[in-house]
Structure formats: structure tokens, C-alpha cells
Amino acid sequence: MRETPSPGNLPHILLEWYDVHAREMPWRTGPAERRAGIRPDPYRIWLSEIMLQQTTVATVRDYFARFVARWPTVAELAAAPDADVMGEWAGLGYYARARNLLKCARAVVAQHDGVFPADHAALLALPGIGPYTAAAVSSIAFDLPQTVLDGNVERVMARLYDIHTPLPGAKPVLMEKAAALTPRDRPGDYAQAVMDLGATICTPKSPACGICPWRDPCKARREGTAPLLPMKTPKKPKPVRHGTLYLAQRTDGAWLLETRPDKGLLGGMLGWPGSDWLDIATERPAGTPPVTACWHDLAGEVRHTFTHFHLILSVRTARVGPEVQPERGDFVPRQNFRPSDLPTVMRKAFDLSQSAHVAGL
DNA sequence: CAACCGTGGTT
DNA sequence: TAACCAAGGTT
Known part of the structure; x- marks a missing residue:
């Protein structure tokens, strides 16, 4: 009888759900492939993660396909003219990402011999890679136990622990909760599993709590507050x-x-x-x-x-x-x-x- | 640290 | 229709 869930076997429960419900994505190595020893291409994971910043999977698919067809390796991307990359990125938005994408590719070639580093700190030092993307590449591409904290994970943690502190102030607490759940076993699959959960079950509006693998331990579901979380500070009107x-x-x-x-x-x-x-x-x-x-x-x-x-x-x-x-x-x-x-x-x-x-x- | 930085889909 | 939202980073 406990008020809030303890880590326990929560990660394991989610991984079992992910084994069945993992979404298909062109850059993703699914749980079955991973088990067969197939490892993701760090270049593709990095490229997809940059594109996925504040951008939906559906929008990214076509852009990702065009980029990897035109530039199959980080070395080829690094050698591309700026105007070609900016033109290929056109329409995707947040164009600083494209400028940093090129800077990063060239830094990986110049400083890391064309091989992406696996270490979180080394990734964080590269242009366009922040705390989230460093953790995502480190965990998903290299299966290192790093904690991803994106909008999905923030929402899932706020609900699982019924945290009412508004974002972005709640980020440190949510990170603490998310880190406590990150498993040593299959951290790459786990990172993608939490985000898939947030994208398909623990959605912002009308969450499908009835079919959630974490419905029993979820405190917000017990309290009836899930659809209200996470709280956010109001935004300013647009001129x-x-x-x-x-x-x-x-x-x-x-x-x-x-x-x-x-x-x-x-x-x-x-x-x-x-x-x-x-x-x-x-x-x-x-x-x-x-x-x-x-x-x-x-x-x-x-x-x-x-x-x-x-x-x-x-x-x-x-x-x-x-x-x-x-x-x-x-x-x-x-x-x-x-x-x-x-x-x-x-x-x-x-x-x-x-x-x-x-x-x- | 709050402001800045795109776009398309959903409600 | 307007607000909200998406696998955030930089300054």
C-alpha cells in the first residue's frame, strides 16, 4: 500500500509492452532486430533526433528519407554545400537546426574521425545537440543508460507521480523521477518505449488510461488528474x-x-x-x-x-x-x-x- | 533565464 | 477559428 509508485519492475512492464507495440520508424532498430544483434546507425539516429526536435514523426519521415538518400553517411553530409542542405531542409522549420546539423557533421569528421561519440558529455559538446538529444543518441544508438527527458517523458512522469508543479519549473523534479526509472538493461529500447507511450497512450488530451501498461501504478489516474497534467505556465499572446x-x-x-x-x-x-x-x-x-x-x-x-x-x-x-x-x-x-x-x-x-x-x- | 526560433496537424 | 501541441537548442 503506497501513495506513489516505486521503480520496482515498472521499466520491465514497459519493455514488455514495447516488445509488442513498438512503432515502426525508418531510422529505428526494433526490439526484435536488437535482440538479433542488429545495432542502429548512429548517423541515422542523430539525424532523426535533430529532425524530431519539436516536429512530428509523420512530418519527419519524408525529410529523413530524402536526406539519407542524398547523404548516406555523416562524411558525405559534412562535404555538402551549405545551400544544398538548407534547400533540402526548407519547409521543416527551426532552420538553426539545419545550420547546426552541418556544423555538427563537420565537427564529427574533423574532431572524431567521422565516428559519432557514444558518451553523453562528448555529444553535448557538439552543435545542435542539447541534453535531450545527447541522451537520446547515447541511449538509442549505443544502448548506454542515459535518461531522455522530452515532452512525452515530462507528461508521463507528471502523471505517474501526480506532480502539479507547472512546467518548465518542474523539469528538475521530472528528470529525477525519470532517471530513477531508467534501467541498466535495454536502456535504448526503454528510452523509445517511454516516448512511444507518451505519443500513443499517455497523450496530452484524452489519454487512453484503460489500456496503459502503467495504469495500476499511475497516481494521476487514481486521482483523476491525468488529463490536466502536466501543468504549464501560460504563454504570452502573439503580436x-x-x-x-x-x-x-x-x-x-x-x-x-x-x-x-x-x-x-x-x-x-x-x-x-x-x-x-x-x-x-x-x-x-x-x-x-x-x-x-x-x-x-x-x-x-x-x-x-x-x-x-x-x-x-x-x-x-x-x-x-x-x-x-x-x-x-x-x-x-x-x-x-x-x-x-x-x-x-x-x-x-x-x-x-x-x-x-x-x-x- | 526568458526570449527567440517554423510548421502542420488536432481539437 | 484560435489555441494547443510535437523525440528542444541557443543565447
Whole structure:
């Protein structure tokens, strides 16, 4: 008769559940394969974990397939031109991940002879690898007993122990609970099992407590508080910003684009030149056109929401002759321009211009 | 340490 | 429709 569950055989119970219910993923070595002696490729585990940061498995699948097809090893990725990697990452978001992905690949080649380190501290020292990813690679790829603490594990621990302290303040306590459960046996499978549990059973809303392998020891289920946990500190409202983009096409079909600075929003990505994006709605920021031309306002607007603000953009288009010298950006020949290389907000602007063009405007 | 940093799916 | 959410990291 105890109020809160003790570690006991909880990990074992979860591993038995995982043996039956493990989700299929292209980068994953399932429990049966592991038992057969098959080990995961650390490069693939690392790549998938970077992509999975704040991103769903369903979204990552196609990007992962394209990356490993194009760059099968860390050495090949390290040798890739920056623009190729940023273009392949376009649409996935959080573009600092792509810049750090390249930095990390090159560091693994330069500092570790092209072989990923297994040690948590060594992984943590690499660009783009934080506490979670270091633990994930160390445990999943190398089967070392490291504790992963992601959003899933936070939720599962908050419920299992009925912890009402709001995030992110509760992180140290949740880490303590998660670490106490991490087993020496099969730590790699266990790490994936807790996250699978959070993703499929112990979900944020309407958790399927009735079929949960930890339903008996779960304190929040006993208390009826599971759907309310974990508590979170309220988020700030998002302001609305406004701006203007300039889409210029040369008569030979080339498009005027610029590579954005490495720092800040959409850093390192291709985009249309434009104004600053400001919090004023009365007079839309127009900035300065990147090239002298007869600019036309497109009907409609681009709406997009980033992590911390909403954005409404006006779009202006122009056709320019072959002799013009732009003040900003460079002309990208038609055959080198792929809309899929653009981050989503820039692709929306392109789509708007094309639909207007087709409509004969 | 709080702010910054994308996007698409779900409710 | 708006808020919430996802295998977080960096500054």
C-alpha cells in the first residue's frame, strides 16, 4: 500500500509492452532486430533526433528519407554545400537546426574521425545537440543508460507521480523521477518505449488510461488528474506584424532572391527581398524595392504564423530587363530555382504570385 | 533565464 | 477559428 509508485519492475512492464507495440520508424532498430544483434546507425539516429526536435514523426519521415538518400553517411553530409542542405531542409522549420546539423557533421569528421561519440558529455559538446538529444543518441544508438527527458517523458512522469508543479519549473523534479526509472538493461529500447507511450497512450488530451501498461501504478489516474497534467505556465499572446515582399522576375525567367543572414528568423534560408516586419497596422511597411522597376501590388496577402508572432505581408511583383543591377539579392536562373527550396512563408508569396499570374492579373 | 526560433496537424 | 501541441537548442 503506497501513495506513489516505486521503480520496482515498472521499466520491465514497459519493455514488455514495447516488445509488442513498438512503432515502426525508418531510422529505428526494433526490439526484435536488437535482440538479433542488429545495432542502429548512429548517423541515422542523430539525424532523426535533430529532425524530431519539436516536429512530428509523420512530418519527419519524408525529410529523413530524402536526406539519407542524398547523404548516406555523416562524411558525405559534412562535404555538402551549405545551400544544398538548407534547400533540402526548407519547409521543416527551426532552420538553426539545419545550420547546426552541418556544423555538427563537420565537427564529427574533423574532431572524431567521422565516428559519432557514444558518451553523453562528448555529444553535448557538439552543435545542435542539447541534453535531450545527447541522451537520446547515447541511449538509442549505443544502448548506454542515459535518461531522455522530452515532452512525452515530462507528461508521463507528471502523471505517474501526480506532480502539479507547472512546467518548465518542474523539469528538475521530472528528470529525477525519470532517471530513477531508467534501467541498466535495454536502456535504448526503454528510452523509445517511454516516448512511444507518451505519443500513443499517455497523450496530452484524452489519454487512453484503460489500456496503459502503467495504469495500476499511475497516481494521476487514481486521482483523476491525468488529463490536466502536466501543468504549464501560460504563454504570452502573439503580436501581429506587417511587411512587404518584392518578387522580381527577369525576362529570361530568373528570379531575384537573397540568402538571409545566418542569425535570426529564417537564418541562412533563401527568401524574397522585402521590408522589415513591424508591429504597426496603420501604414504597412513597404521598405525599399530591391531594384528599380514598375512594381505592381498583388491582390490578396500572405498570412503566416511563426513561433512568437503572426505575420501579414503585401506582395509586389515586377518584370525587369536583362540589364538591371539589383541593390539587394541575386538573380537565380529559372532552371536553378525550385520553390521547394524556400521556407514556407516565402513559398506562400510565390504561390500567390503564380495564382495571380494564372488568373491573368 | 526568458526570449527567440517554423510548421502542420488536432481539437 | 484560435489555441494547443510535437523525440528542444541557443543565447
